[in-house]
Amino acid sequence: MIISYKDQFVNFITELQNEISSELENLDGSAKFISDKWVRAEGGGGDTRILKNGTVFEKAGVNTSVVHGELSPVIREKLGVEYGNFFACGLSLVIHPLSPMVPTVHANYRYFELYDENNEVVDQWFGGGSDLTPYYIFDEDPIHFHSTLKNVCDQFDPSFYKKFKLACDNYFHNAHRNEARGVGGLFFDYLRANENQDGQFWYNFVTSQGKAFLPSYLPIVEKRKTIEYNDDQKFWQEVRRGRYVEFNLIHDRGTLFGLKTNGRIESILMSLPSLVRWEYNHIPEVGTEEDKLIQVLKNPKNWLNVS
């Protein structure tokens, strides 16, 4: 029999959502999150929390959803099962700061259960990760971000960081631009019990990653939020946000899956920045700070020199 982590994980994401919302509000100092609770006709619902026009954050979404019901034909085919009810829950966040000196961040922690005809859990897995998207690169920021995530990984398995960092580089890749979305982080999915690791192990791993989110990101915001910037730098941020939109709408499997399976559009697309710009053939001059970013995105870095 498989032990269910349903209730525990729902509690975890609910508390994490409260903690993250509250810490972001504190840091912002002016804007507050608005909670928009929604119900899914086929079962379950969510709590979409949006903060906008803050002093530090231009737009931030910290969402939880807890949904269940019968697997749709599309998902059945994707999972290769013929019948089944499912349960899925997760926390998903995207934070777009006002200042181009502060990086955008995305994180997701999720849990999935699949049931047989007798409502017994027949499969379960965890997934998630987090990644950082700066507009200007201060090397110590990705180093801090990656170090924090690696420290959590290393408590579980010395091979995890390298593996999940590579998966992140591979996933958050704007193939049509031949560049990374950002400076990476971790990406993991289908974390299932196996001969070495049980469900509890993966529950502990994913919740530890969730708890590491604030320490991985907030110190970077604190350090960069007071740096002055000019209109050209804001312009650059808006152009780069266009790439973020391109990734999410063209390549992101979660977004496309949600849009094609009647997901809640506004909760899915809260990931998009508020103000975005497309400028024809905008290529920064060689040697500028903007060019430095492009070079890093074209050749993902091994920030922690992990061999």
Place this chain on the structure above:
Amino acid sequence: MIISYKDQFVNFITELQNEISSELENLDGSAKFISDKWVRAEGGGGDTRILKNGTVFEKAGVNTSVVHGELSPVIREKLGVEYGNFFACGLSLVIHPLSPMVPTVHANYRYFELYDENNEVVDQWFGGGSDLTPYYIFDEDPIHFHSTLKNVCDQFDPSFYKKFKLACDNYFHNAHRNEARGVGGLFFDYLRANENQDGQFWYNFVTSQGKAFLPSYLPIVEKRKTIEYNDDQKFWQEVRRGRYVEFNLIHDRGTLFGLKTNGRIESILMSLPSLVRWEYNHIPEVGTEEDKLIQVLKNPKNWLNVS
């Protein structure tokens, strides 16, 4: 033997590009098009013309491309042929006005040839169309736009307007929002010689549509360009431009095909507006002008009461 329209159609789109660029510059009065000629490694190239930050037009792209070579495996599969060289040329334009009172417009006129091992034309077809995307609806604008296109259709076949108008409504549909991209126009593809219509017929039809572009659009711009607007109305335009981006990146077959087959990214994505905004769950109040637009987009109108 099939008569090739290659040279004629290239001449046609080249002249049309010159005429449209020049008329748009005249109307704008301040900004000029910059021509960015590019070469395709596998054969052919294009002339991407971009105008930006004008008095009337915030961003306009009027592109031609003339490409040829061996069909890629992806296209061979799409067309169901085992071998072949191809020739493709077309004019593609997207105009994003500065004022939210002036509608965005898109148009495309294209021609395709397929060759056998002896370089004989074994297949050929025309395609294209144009469609209008207003931010505020003045009924007489879509009526003028549709009438102009219908007049051309009627010179060729009384059934064309209804058929190609419906195809346009079906194609430019943001399925995930359950709304149209705009107020429609015409969409036609794979126009081939058959027992009633020869290649010359379709050449005449598509080039006549191309020639009708300026008369279908410029009078609308002239009429609306001096209407005053406020920040809220500009904000609304930016939000709606987000829907334009969503359509192009999520649903537009041409865009996605180009991005996945190593097309010239900057020429493809010139269709995206410069300044765009995503606002969480932004729903206009019932009865407002903004709501009037939404209602029309949810229920495409039969502008000319064609039965």
